[in-house]
Amino acid sequence: xxxxxxxxxxxxxxxxxxxxxxxxxxxxxxxxxxxxxxQRVRLLAVCEGLCWGAAFWIKPHVxxxxxxxFSLDLWIQPDRKSELRRLSWVIAGGIxxxxxGVAWMLTSGAWPHFWDMQLNxxxxxxxxxxxxxxxxxxxxxxxxxxxxxxxxxxxxFKSFQVFNIIRTPKTEQDQLLSDQSPRPxxxxxxxxxxxxxxxxxxxxxxxxxxSMDYIQVPPVILAIALVSMxxxxxxxxxxxxxxxxx
Numbered sequence: 001x002x003x004x005x006x007x008x009x010x011x012x013x014x015x016x017x018x019x020x021x022x023x024x025x026x027x028x029x030x031x032x033x034x035x036x037x038x039q040r041v042r043l044l045a046v047c048e049g050l051c052w053g054a055a056f057w058i059k060p061h062v063x064x065x066x067x068x069x070f071s072l073d074l075w076i077q078p079d080r081k082s083e084l085r086r087l088s089w090v091i092a093g094g095i096x097x098x099x100x101g102v103a104w105m106l107t108s109g110a111w112p113h114f115w116d117m118q119l120n121x122x123x124x125x126x127x128x129x130x131x132x133x134x135x136x137x138x139x140x141x142x143x144x145x146x147x148x149x150x151x152x153x154x155x156x157f158k159s160f161q162v163f164n165i166i167r168t169p170k171t172e173q174d175q176l177l178s179d180q181s182p183r184p185x186x187x188x189x190x191x192x193x194x195x196x197x198x199x200x201x202x203x204x205x206x207x208x209x210x211s212m213d214y215i216q217v218p219p220v221i222l223a224i225a226l227v228s229m230x231x232x233x234x235x236x237x238x239x240x241x242x243x244x245x246x
Contacts, residue, residue, distance in 0.1 A: 004144055006213035012205070015058045016218050019065060022051035023197060026069065027190045029086065045086045049093020056094070057101055061204050068200035069193055076189065129211035137211075144213050147246060148220050152202065155223035158230045159195035162188060191229050198222040 029044040055062040070087055077083040105111040142149050202219040209215045232239060 002148075003217070004213060006144075007217050008214055010212075010214040010217075011059045012061075012215050012218050013221075015055045015062055016221065018051040018055040018058070019062060019197065022048045022055070022066075023069070023193055025051065026073070026193060027186075030186070030189065041086060042089050045089035046093035046096070049090040049095075050097045051093075052090070053094040053097020057097070061208065064204040064208075065197045065200045068196040072192060072196040076192065126208070129209055132211050141213070141216065145216060145220065150246070151220060151223040151227060155198060155226045158191075158226060159199050162192045162195050191226070194222070194226050194229060198226050
């Protein structure tokens with residue numbers, strides 16, 4: 001209700017739903033992996049792939065967030081061979097999500113029109129979006145999203161803070177977490193996954209799409225979620241005053 005009429009419910013916002021399920025399944029899969037439940041891990045990985053595939057059908061731009069999450073887990077997991085095996089099951093789930101749609105387009109005769117849209121209409125759409133880029137456009141977006149754009153400042157800061165903790169050696173991680181957060185490393189990895197989704201989504205929305213206000217709605221929602229998951233050392237009364245002022 002605080003946004004203008006161009007922030008209507010578009011595919012970009014609906015894409016958050018399967019992406020949320022995919023992230024939740026990945027976090028749960030990591031828990032089962034630490035408890036050596038390999039069969040459950042494979043099942044959850046396939047289900048995660050189905051969610052990513054469903055999001056991809058809504059809009060292919062979600063591939064940026066998927067690649068960011070996959071790359072992050074390969075980076076932070078000590079057993080990368082095991083993570084690659086799990087990733088293969090995720091990809092299998094994504095292929096399973098693709099098969100029904102492709103089969104329907106082939107049988108209905110929509111397949112050539114689908115490729116015409118991908119190869120001709122989409123490049124024109126991207127070119128039209130790029131032609132509208134200017135500092136004036138950036139200023140107008142900041143005006144339209146005031147004061148919500150300020151949430152990005154906190155979210156970006158928190159994202160890089162989490163990545164700095166995750167990429168440190170395990171012995172140093174324990175020390176950092178004991179100093180900075182009462183929550184376990186599993187929670188920090190969950191925040192790291194959300195951080196990678198947020199940063200990649202914000203980047204592609206700003207650099208690749210950018211033209212319409214509704215494209216910037218999901219990054220704001222993700223930023224709010226990320227800030228909400230963060231552990232704050234600021235006293236509660238100060239935070240309450242800050243939120244009220246905001």
